[in-house]
Amino acid sequence: MKIRVMIAVCAAKFVGYVCKKMGRQGVTWAGKVAIKICPDILEQLSSQVRKAIFATCGTNGKTTTNNMLCAALEAEGQKVICNHTGSNMLNGVVAAFVLASKWNGKIDADYACIEADEASTRHIFPRIKPDYMLLTNLFRDQLDRYGEIDITMNILEEMMRKVPKMQIIVNGDDALSAYLAMDSGNPYVTYGISKPVIKSAANEIREGRFCKRCGEKLEYRFYHYSQLGDYYCPKCRFARPKPDFDAEDVKVGDQLSFCVEGKHIVANYKGFYNVYNILAAYAGVRTAGFAGEHFGDMLRRFNPENGRMEQFRIKGTGVTLNLAKNPAGFNQNISAVMQDQAPKDIIIAINDNAQDGTDISWLWDVDFDLLGNDSVKSITVSGIRCQDMRLRLKYVDIPSILQGDVEKAIRDRVEDGTGNLYVLVNYTALFSTRNILKRLEGER
């Protein structure tokens, strides 16, 4: 069996190397090859992790939270395996372990931080048996791929039952996630924000309006955004749990700051939603038993470089790239963009490839009317479904420029724009757009 593991590791490393040489994202291929050669490779490798395995799940914020948690554990002097690129299906997870393994199939790691696609947890969890599950939130996302939220919740519920000792670190402000954790029978800790911070648009789409326990309509003392907020059921006793890790004195602006457990946390990010990502990573590292003294330093150095609010500079224009792939994420993106009151141009690129979800009707659940503001000097729509995006804006009386070619759109706005450009893209547009921006940044 040992030989088989070694062959699988070698073959996968070779595949990974070749793909990289050819300039392709070869991670999932490496995983595929490894599991073909040695079907229980993931069990063999993950069982060697010395201390604990974290699995990060949830609709939004998985990649950022998971990578931040990895960095936080590393800041505590731990060796960590992590699927950094966000390849979060079985093959991607296998690849993360295989590529971190030595040639002889030995793993040298204290922790593993594994981002797991919710639907893929069925294949991943029984193999790696996580010690901790970090659950960020549940929003509507790619209904054509995942089906309704109820289906995702059923899968997660099943996984919690399958790994009963797994401790759940959950966003208590989300009634759906909190319900799963509280009713699972698994041990859990919660994080949340107990006071209102930003105004939530009245017409925002909110999931899970009805109590999962008894079916009564939930009451809210306030909303943060989407269905996140301070909820309670007027009929049964289901209510937002008092958070174990509570972010207080939250300030949102050009940077974020808040206090948790008496520590003052400052991060050079925009976007209120990032408070949740940071808080989740903090809760993770604290739950693992660390004091979190190095958390602030880690955050100052942390640079995800993965198209999440990533900055570029092209011929004097500051360009911010961000991923926005579902209504909740997009609304948070828009609110982050609008916090910048300077004149700005915006490019929105929407694709409908398989990984994006082929159904783009979710665009109509995004509150684009908030972009109708004097500081927004132009909006350019791009990507495969630019026509739909243009129409979406038309129905909130916002005119836009149609340019299907993302590179041309960026070049045009760098040429004639305000010098302050935001590029919002969905999933498959992310990597290509990031490559374009990197290339343009290098051009003289």
Place this chain on the structure above:
Amino acid sequence: MKITIGHLYPDLLNLYGDRGNIQCLMKRCQWRGIEAETIPFELDDKIDFSKLDIVLLGGGSDREQMIVCEKLQEIQPDFKAYVEDNGVVIAICGGYQLLGKYYKTDQGNMKGLDLVDLYTEQGEGRLIQNIVLQSDLFDMPIVGFENHGGRTCINNNKPLGKVLYGAGNDGKSGYEGVVYKNVIGTYLHGPLLPKNPQLADWLIQHALERKYGKETELTPLDDSQEKEANDYIYHRFVRG
């Protein structure tokens, strides 16, 4: 002139983009100087159908549809009278299924509103894809996205259109949706109306004619962006 749109249970039936249909109807009225109002109804609200000109019944998850279906039995007689009196209804996806006699799933049998002589039974696998129809009612093709596990049989009723690409009512008959009096039922979301302005205007026009009792001609709008978006889907999936 004024149009009042009743949006049934948006709290529960608000799957992807249904909001866009309301937005589309409102805007297309307002752009023409027709006053438009939408009343969202919650489960416990009383619905006075005599005050409504268009009723929108959207889709929800199976669980949510089950909650609504119980409630619907209470409003059935009023709703039925509205339909028979040529009230305009647009029912989409789950809402379409609820128009019929029943929706049979492996979880049980959901009783429908029995407004139109049709029924739905759960089939093997979900039908998920872009879809294009040709309807007798309009020259433009109807484009959208379908995502349904149910197979709907419309008996002797008139379908909304012939399927040019996609599955349609049951994946076999080659037809999609239903038209009964001033009721349109369809699996198409996307959302349905913005890329199919002729369908949106059909609803508005029939609502106005019913309310004001005379033939109405709607002021034409500049629909070039709508047409281009519709055209894109048509060419991508039907005409290569």
